[in-house]
Amino acid sequence: MELWFTEQHTKDVNFSIRVEKQLYSSQSDFQKIDIFDTKEFGKILTLDGYIMVTEKDEFIYHDMITHVPMATNPNIKKVLVIGAGDGGTIRELTRYSTIEQIDMVEIDPMVVSACQEYIPQTACKLTDERVHIYYEDGLKFVRTKNNEYDLVIVDSTDPFGPGEGLFTKEFYGNCYNALTEDGILVNQHESTFYDEYVATMQRAHKRIKELFPVVGVYQAHIPTYPSGHWLFGFASKKYDPIKDFHADQWNQLGLITKYYNTDLHVGAFAVPNYVKELLEDVKQ
Amino acid sequence: MELWFTEQHTKDVNFSIRVEKQLYSSQSDFQKIDIFDTKEFGKILTLDGYIMVTEKDEFIYHDMITHVPMATNPNIKKVLVIGAGDGGTIRELTRYSTIEQIDMVEIDPMVVSACQEYIPQTACKLTDERVHIYYEDGLKFVRTKNNEYDLVIVDSTDPFGPGEGLFTKEFYGNCYNALTEDGILVNQHESTFYDEYVATMQRAHKRIKELFPVVGVYQAHIPTYPSGHWLFGFASKKYDPIKDFHADQWNQLGLITKYYNTDLHVGAFAVPNYVKELLEDVKQ
Structure with a gap:
């Protein structure tokens, strides 16, 4: 068969x-x-x-969505994660003893229970005592928050279906308000290689750029995502992911990672020219 | 249909x-x-x-196999290209007015004529007067050369079939001899994501490392190659691709590239931890 x-x-x-x-x-x-x-x-x-x-390539996505902001600001204590029902982002965050609270907002409890039963590799740390799971719409949850989180990670699905609201201007504005004055927002930013993804990526980038003083994108090779070339958005009120990057301090933590390292942190922000052009050339 | x-x-x-x-x-x-x-x-x-x-993604491969060595040593004048029947590598090399001679050794004339007829996007510069095409086995051709080329590019097929000999110790040794004292060897280095490619990549890396004092690998995102994560090998007798990198000089050339830029040049050498480990862990 x-x-x-x-x-x-x-x-x-x-x-x-x-x-x-x-x-x-x-x-x-x-x-x-x-x-x-x-x-x-x-x-x-x-x-x-x-x-x-x-199971084979999740380490790439979860390393990059977590360690890049954590190595930029090692003082992150309170984190909001939107989406992330598989638990992989939470697993990486719980490795930092300096993090005191992780609020996870996942719209679909069935994703979480299915992953807890069948994919413990990613779901294994959802029971960590610092983790609070809210089964709510992330869009609504974040509306009620103000000056509360040092880091917001938007670990969303694609910009259609249940994840659609997580690519809107209103949502990014609410994320801005939910962040403390040195807050960082990281979001999965789709890809640029195939034309059909480009407009969404451009729109998301433009909306974030209108709100945050520091904005960049960084890349990773994720073999099972379309084209294998995937982007993450980095936005912050204060910290620059390269200039304020604490490489030595991160290396002293002794975390073992399969993809991320501090040279790659810098390299990931060096995106190809065609990606840079698409990010600059945003009309809507 | x-x-x-x-x-x-x-x-x-x-x-x-x-x-x-x-x-x-x-x-x-x-x-x-x-x-x-x-x-x-x-x-x-x-x-x-x-x-x-x-036609859609060839710019990535050809940018990376060409501009990385050219920006490391801007004084490259005589180049040997092995394989490359589609002509894309030659097209990029001919953009440098400083290059005086390009010898291309392709075993299969039918690849060249087919690309000249159907894919002029890559084959368009094979008629440049600095280009000399030899329809020979690259393995045999390079045996007869000594202290002649500033750059050897191995633009080979995979390590089975006609390209097999281009992954052997004898071949790399002959490339070493064919290079001048400040010579650079760049080769397509396969991928590391899927297990079946790993052993070849490791073997090639080990053989090159035994011969050259400066050895590294760098990566690119090539959507149509397995896993989308592709490696190139950089080996040289003298120049380090980061320490001796002439970013300003390259930027002054004013070449327009769709993938390569001088930040990405540095970033491409920052490979993931799992790749670094595979490169270090070579037994055979």
Whole structure:
């Protein structure tokens, strides 16, 4: 028997992974949730047919969304994470003993329970005593917060379906207000290689740029995401991710990471010319 | 009608591109050569079923294999290119007025003629008067050369089939001898993400490291290559690609590039920890 999962990266490009077994399949109030066991990527979580996490390459995404802001401001104590139902971002954050509180706002409790049952590799630290999980709409949650978090991580799905509101001007404005005066916002920023993702990426970048004095994007190689070239947004009220970067202090923590290192931190902000041009050339 | 080209990235991972039309198909003395027209990637060249070049992302590979050594030593005058039948590497080299001679050694004349007919985007500069094409085995050609080239670029296919000899110790040793005392060797270095490519990458790296005093690898995001994370090897007798890097001088040339820039030059050498570990952990 041959069983293959296929994701359309564009309508003319397919990416397929051989599946050993479908472990879980369910329709929640928000989306279709599936977990597959595969030989090449281990367990993979898909939402509405799009790959969110695989055991083989999740370390890349979770290293980059977490350690870049943490190495920029080592004094981060209170963190808000929006999305992140698989738990991978939380797992990385809990490695910092200096973090006192992590509020996680995930709209879909079924994603969390499925990952806790089938993908403990990412979900293993959701029970850490510093973690508070709110099963709410991130858009609404953040509206009520003011000057509270040192770091907001938007670990969202794509800008359609349940994640759509997390790419709006109102949302980014509320994130700004929720942050303390030295606060940092990091968000998953989609990709620039295939045309159909470009407009969203440009719009998100423009909206963040209108709000924050320090704004940049950085990149990682994530093999299971469309094109493999993925961007993260970095926005902050004060700290520059390169000039204020505390490489020595981060290295002294002795955290072992499979992707991130302090040279790569700097290198990740050196994006290709075609990406720089797309970021500058924003009309809407 | 639906027509799809599929490449096995591993035996459990497929990458498929919708094809508008097969433009060319031929069996040469060395390999099966196909050229397809596609909506997403423009024209694509495959050899024995593996994607070599697409019009949409070839700029990444050709920028990185060319401008990194050229910006490290701006005095490069005589270049040997092994492989490169599509012409993209030659096109980038001919943009430097300081280069006096480019010897290109391609084993398969049918690749060159097919690209000249169907992919002028890459093959357009093969008629430059500084370019001399030798239709020979690169392995044999380089044996006869001594202290002649400032730069050798190994723009090879994968380490099986006709490209196999270009990953051997004998070959790298002959490249060393073919180089002048400030010579640089750059080679396509495969990928590290999927296990089946790792051993070849490690072996190539170890062999080069035994020969050259300065050795490094650098990365690029190439969406149509397996995993999208691709490595290049940099080896040299004298120049360090970071310490001896002439960023200002390169920027003064005014070359417009779609991928390469001088910040990215430095960032490309900051590879992930898992790649660094694989490069250090070489047994054979």
